[in-house]
Amino acid sequence: xVKISLGIYWSPIIAGTPVPFSDTIKTLRVKLDQNLTLNxxxxxxxxxIHFYTRALRNxxxxxxxxxxxxxxxxxxxxRLDYANSIMYGMSASxxxxxxxxxxxxxxxxxxxxxxxxxxxxxxxxxxLPVHYQIQFKIATLTYKTLATCQPSxxxxxxxxxxxxxxxxxxTQQLLHVPYMSTDFGxxxxxxxxxxxxxxxxxxxxxxxSLYSFKRHLVLLYSPAY
Numbered sequence: 001x002v003k004i005s006l007g008i009y010w011s012p013i014i015a016g017t018p019v020p021f022s023d024t025i026k027t028l029r030v031k032l033d034q035n036l037t038l039n040x041x042x043x044x045x046x047x048x049i050h051f052y053t054r055a056l057r058n059x060x061x062x063x064x065x066x067x068x069x070x071x072x073x074x075x076x077x078x079r080l081d082y083a084n085s086i087m088y089g090m091s092a093s094x095x096x097x098x099x100x101x102x103x104x105x106x107x108x109x110x111x112x113x114x115x116x117x118x119x120x121x122x123x124x125x126x127x128l129p130v131h132y133q134i135q136f137k138i139a140t141l142t143y144k145t146l147a148t149c150q151p152s153x154x155x156x157x158x159x160x161x162x163x164x165x166x167x168x169x170x171t172q173q174l175l176h177v178p179y180m181s182t183d184f185g186x187x188x189x190x191x192x193x194x195x196x197x198x199x200x201x202x203x204x205x206x207x208x209s210l211y212s213f214k215r216h217l218v219l220l221y222s223p224a225y
Contacts, residue, residue, distance in 0.1 A: 042094040049101040068109045085137045089187040098130045119223040132221035138196045157190040
């Protein structure tokens with residue numbers, strides 16, 4: 001294999017044929033660009049959500065509210081939840097794009113409650129806003145990692161915060177938040193996990209089971225009912 005220069009990049013040649021670079025790759029249903037902005041992934045996800053929302057709108061008059069909510073959760077909410085922990089710290093425009101898509105879904109599901117605000121519709125359906133869904137996923141991953149010490153590669157990224165002197169924070173079960181000088185660095189799990197965990201109430205951290213932890217966390221993140 002030889003390489004030829006393409007600007008600042010090198011393109012490999014295999015069997016005499018140059019292999020061109022792609023600006024995005026798709027792995028495990030997630031589109032990653034060379035700068036990890038997630039712009040392509042969010043655009044693709046948003047199109048998918050709007051497609052299923054339009055399809056649901058066409059049959060909504062024939063469905064009960066409960067049936068529409070179940071379809072919305074299985075077809076759309078599940079897509080918003082998939083691999084969403086990597087969306088921590090992404091741009092506000094991308095977050096707004098996904099939140100707008102979710103809000104459109106709630107208007108279709110709650111056909112006769114369209115006059116409610118977006119947060120009121122989410123509360124009625126017991127759905128979390130997109131940015132809280134992301135925090136919920138990271139917090140859940142952190143809880144399971146701390147409780148089981150598995151997987152080891154994730155557990156090794158977490159360190160208990162140890163203040164240099166006795167402080168009230170020493171009883172809050174805090175994790176050490178590493179210093180990151182860039183926004184890109186603050187999107188890493190080693191930063192997002194302790195930052196999210198430290199924002200949770202100590203009473204929730206002390207939940208004895210994952211089910212109880214998730215139930216209380218939903219109440220914490222849900223818009224006011």
